[in-house]
Amino acid sequence: MKIAAENLSWGANGRTIIRGITVEIGSGQTVGLIGPNGSGKSSLLRCLAGLRAPTAGAVCYNGEDITGWHTRRIAQHLAFVEQASESDSDLRVVDVVSLGRTPFRDRWRGLSPADHTIIDAALDHLDLASLRDRHWNTLSGGERQRAHIARAFAQRPWAILLDEPTNHLDIRHQFELMELLASTDQTVLVALHDLALAARYCDRLVLLSKGELVADGPPAEVLTRDRLREVYEIDATIGRDDLGNLAITYHGTPNLQEAR
Ligand SMILES: Nc1ncnc2c1ncn2[C@@H]1O[C@H](COP(=O)(O)OP(=O)(O)OP(=O)(O)O)[C@@H](O)[C@H]1O
Known part of the structure; x- marks a missing residue:
């Protein structure tokens, strides 16, 4: 199933939190959603999952605007794993x-x-x-x-959205989960903080900063030294490991480096 945000904005308490986001996740793709804390990843995922009504623009599944869809109908198409969701203890x-x-x-x-x-x-x-x-x-x-x-x-959904699903997982389970997400036929959009893991398993990365989409493309094109400095305010060297995977070496924040 193809999921699209079309010029999507959402806000709360008089504040615009995500602004003018246009992005399409093609059927069967595994796409990583990255960005610093507070950049709007969870807000975008909630809009795409039909839990937030956009203040402008639209969310479409296979080209159909989901405005007015009942939650049961949405759940027959898409599953959403929220960050730190709780369940009944019994x-x-x-x-x-x-x-x-x-x-x-x-x-x-x-x-x-x-x-x-x-x-x-x-x-x-x-x-x-x-x-x-x-x-x-x-x-x-x-x-x-x-x-x-x-x-x-x-839920056997056509598409699955996950908000930082590797939190709490040990390294083996992180890799197993990412392998599962990369190998499934379902459309996957997964918010991640671990950029190397995102680069290794995602076909594409979508980078948010301050509520706006600032890059969308293959991992090696999105994760550049300049962009990490600009968006994450971190100095890093991007290379390749022995297996050809993108390897990121972090050197610290530019401010810290200059202070030394
Ligand atoms: N219901 C709300 N009311 C007011 N502000 C909100 C609301 N929901 C989110 N925000 C604010 O919007 C911004 C984006 O939040 P969001 O949770 O989407 O970011 P995120 O990229 O998922 O962050 P993190 O990486 O920390 O999980 C934050 O500054 C947050 O405090």
Whole structure:
């Protein structure tokens, strides 16, 4: 499914938070959304997920403006893994993941055998099979994060949006998640702070700064030394590691360097 923001703006309390953003995530692409704290990544993701109504412009799925779409209809198309989302503490892991089937269920019917197969596959994908009957309040931060992502996969959406999903994950689970996102046929837009991870697994990077889109393209074109200095206020050298992956060596903030 193709997702597009067309000249999209959104604000709150009289303040414009994202301004005039036009971006298209093609069907099956894995796109990284990057930018400093407060640059508007979560706000853009929430607009694209239909949780915020744009103050100007539009959000389109496959060319259709989603204004007025019911949340159930949106959830049949797209899954959203929010940053540090919470769940009821009484639920078991398998119950949280089963919530992913809600948009497709008849209100009065239980889960079908096909639903159970999808839920088991999502648990396996996120390395949660051994934790399926554990209660929420007994899980670590990383295990909760993986359960939320498994819930999104159980939704079997056409597109999946994730807001800093690698937070709380150890390095192995970070790589496994990014490999999963890069290999899925679904359209993926993922907000990330780790620029090297974003560069390695994303087809394209979209860079926000102060609520505006400042770059959109292949990782090596977006992540330049000048741009990191300008947008992140950090001095860095961009090179390649032995395997040809983009390698970023950070030297500190320009102010700190000059003060030395
Ligand atoms: N409902 C709101 N009311 C007022 N200000 C808001 C609201 N939501 C977000 N903001 C502000 O808008 C700006 C962008 O926030 P947003 O969460 O989109 O940034 P972000 O790029 O996701 O940041 P981070 O990397 O820190 O998660 C921030 O300054 C934030 O305080």
